[in-house]
Amino acid sequence: MELLSSSALLWSPVVANNRMNRKRQASGINSYEKELQFTPQSWLNDRLQQNGQAAWLDLCCGEGNALLQYAREAAENQRQANIRLKGIDLVDQFQPIPSGIHCVRFETCPLDNWTSDTQYDLVTCVHGLHYVGDKLRVLAAILKAIGSEGIFLANLDLKSIRIAGDPQHQYIKKLFAGENISYNSRKKIISCRGPRDISFKVSYQGADDKAGPNYTGQEAVDSYYIVFCIVYLILIIYN
Numbered sequence: 001m002e003l004l005s006s007s008a009l010l011w012s013p014v015v016a017n018n019r020m021n022r023k024r025q026a027s028g029i030n031s032y033e034k035e036l037q038f039t040p041q042s043w044l045n046d047r048l049q050q051n052g053q054a055a056w057l058d059l060c061c062g063e064g065n066a067l068l069q070y071a072r073e074a075a076e077n078q079r080q081a082n083i084r085l086k087g088i089d090l091v092d093q094f095q096p097i098p099s100g101i102h103c104v105r106f107e108t109c110p111l112d113n114w115t116s117d118t119q120y121d122l123v124t125c126v127h128g129l130h131y132v133g134d135k136l137r138v139l140a141a142i143l144k145a146i147g148s149e150g151i152f153l154a155n156l157d158l159k160s161i162r163i164a165g166d167p168q169h170q171y172i173k174k175l176f177a178g179e180n181i182s183y184n185s186r187k188k189i190i191s192c193r194g195p196r197d198i199s200f201k202v203s204y205q206g207a208d209d210k211a212g213p214n215y216t217g218q219e220a221v222d223s224y225y226i227v228f229c230i231v232y233l234i235l236i237i238y239n
């Protein structure tokens with residue numbers, strides 16, 4: 001099997017697929033609310049009430065409609081001054097930011113080497129990690145970007161993280177459990193409250209863009225790793 005580097009993966013037709021759903025809103029029929037069973041607006045409005053400000057980072061934001069929907073609601077309620085919304089995507093297909101909306105920023109950038117120097121009340125990544133090469137490196141960076149009272153939610157299929165010698169994903173499951181990171185294996189949603197500083201003791205080998213459709217029915221990317229030390233893996237799995 002040919003494994004692709006993160007930079008080669010960006011040119012893969014699976015990642016650059018124009019038929020992907022990049023249009024989800026924050027809530028409604030085609031929405032983050034439906035995918036995550038969580039309403040971004042309610043959470044952010046609550047943070048706003050508690051702290052007087054709220055910040056949302058949406059990774060792999062697609063067209064940015066979720067952020068724009070919340071920004072419009074905030075503008076209608078004269079709350080924009082205390083709201084910071086940031087969307088990042090590999091592809092520059094963001095909807096235009098309407099005049100009068102000034103709390104949204106979009107950035108075109110692959111997540112592969114991304115790190116954040118800011119923390120957020122809400123970090124989301126809706127059906128984006130399926131296409132990322134080094135998912136564990138990106139996850140570690142995301143976990144650091146959660147504010148002290150913030151929350152992270154994303155769709156994640158553990159089957160797409162292939163660690164040699166660990167077909168049942170015991171290493172990741174135990175690590176998540178030890179760090180109090182929730183993973184719902186039925187809904188395939190990872191969530192976490194507050195930041196984490198995690199170092200995954202694995203080495204990224206590359207990505208397989210021919211893994212075929214995942215649970216969403218769409219073609220996705222598997223990420224391959226080896227552990228730094230096999231004894232460490234055995235200890236983690238059997239302890």
Ligand SMILES: C[S@@+](CC[C@H](N)C(=O)[O-])C[C@H]1O[C@@H](n2cnc3c(N)ncnc32)[C@H](O)[C@@H]1O
Nearest residue numbers: 022023024060061062089090110111126128131
């Ligand atoms: C299925 S779409 C979801 C978009 C949006 N979250 C939504 O639900 O409408 C996945 C998005 O991930 C983006 N993406 C894929 N690989 C990426 C990478 N390495 N870095 C940043 N964005 C990436 C794609 O460009 C695409 O917009």
